[in-house]
Amino acid sequence: MEQLLVHCANAIESNDATLAQQILWVLNNIATPDGDSNQRLTCGFLRALISRAAQSGSCKILAAAMANAHSNLVVNTHKFSVIELANFVDLTPWHRFGFTAANAAILEAIEGFSVVHIVDLSLTHCMQIPTLIDALASRHEVPPLIKLTIAGATHDIPPMLDLSYDELGSKLINFARSRNVILEFRVVPSSYSDGFGTLIEHLRVTQQQNLIYAADQNRSEALVINCHMMLHYIPEETLSSISSPYDFELNNLSPASSLRSIFLKAVRSLDPTIVVLVDEDADLTSTNLVCRLKSAFNYLWIPYDTVDTFLPKGSKQRQWYEADICWKIENVIAHEGLQRVERVEPKTKWAQRMRNANFHGITFGEDAVSEVKTMLDEHAAGWGLKKEDEDLVLTWKGHNVVFATALVACLTKFIS
Incomplete structure (x- = not known):
């Protein structure tokens, strides 16, 4: 099925409508939306290729006919209530792994601080925060004041x-x-599309104010930057034409630098107590469609494979779960430029970015490893945990899925 998808992508890219039509009809007959995990995965890619063809030269009419004939190819993502989303997140370790590892690292880093400012850049709308609050309440007779800032x-x-x-x-x-x-809860209107420039500026201003106030009140404040599957939406090098909101002179950066690198160096300039980065361990950044398709196909089989272990066929939650995956597939395959926001990078690339920004990794403690293992015991066999350098990695049947890394600023003088 992967080879058929590759041939179809090549046909669409070369505007070979006849060949594209032949392959699309073959795929349509074998990749049913209610089949096994591999068929459902392929169906997601089929729909994405049809969507891409609708934007491509001589394939437009073909794609329109295919789309009209197969209304089940339309993606309908669900809007969750808070309770629904909390239950949805609990279904799988995909997010819980990051929550558990990150909370353990954060709790250790903020020990002794009377105020903790958490900047939560999270794809899951603060679903991690209640478990962190619970942990703080159970560990401290007088818990620290929590300031929570999120980017809308x-x-x-x-x-x-x-x-x-x-x-x-x-x-x-x-x-x-x-x-x-x-x-205390605060929303700063700031977007990943410009590297969270407004958020960084807000943090700089409030940090100066807080330093003065903290000195007057004789209290200490920790700054926690918690990044949960959000940073890969910031444009990277293949979108080098994106204008940056940052002051290049202040940061001594070239306008050719990617917004990801600029953002990380801006975070470093805030001198955070700890930075925790949790993200998917894959590479979906190639400018070549076929390379991107292969990478996505060989990573996104995992959620389709796992869903069969915890959600019954035909259930609403399964429909919601797979619709979200299909949204990701369509964004990776059907779109280019600013519209393609699913630009996941592997752990090794993020590690290099962090070193360049003058951060270094710290090892997760035994408590963190133990808590992650306990959490994984609540889920289906097949999920695993391994350590790579200082990082923790969630695996499915031995394949890397999600990584968690905890970082602190290097003690050497910050050089942009």
């Missing part, structure tokens, strides 16, 4: 939430109060 930037990326950020903040504040934790 993920309203258009699955999983989607059916309530406003203000409503989400109210729920989190009330939950924290029930655990005797004081939580």
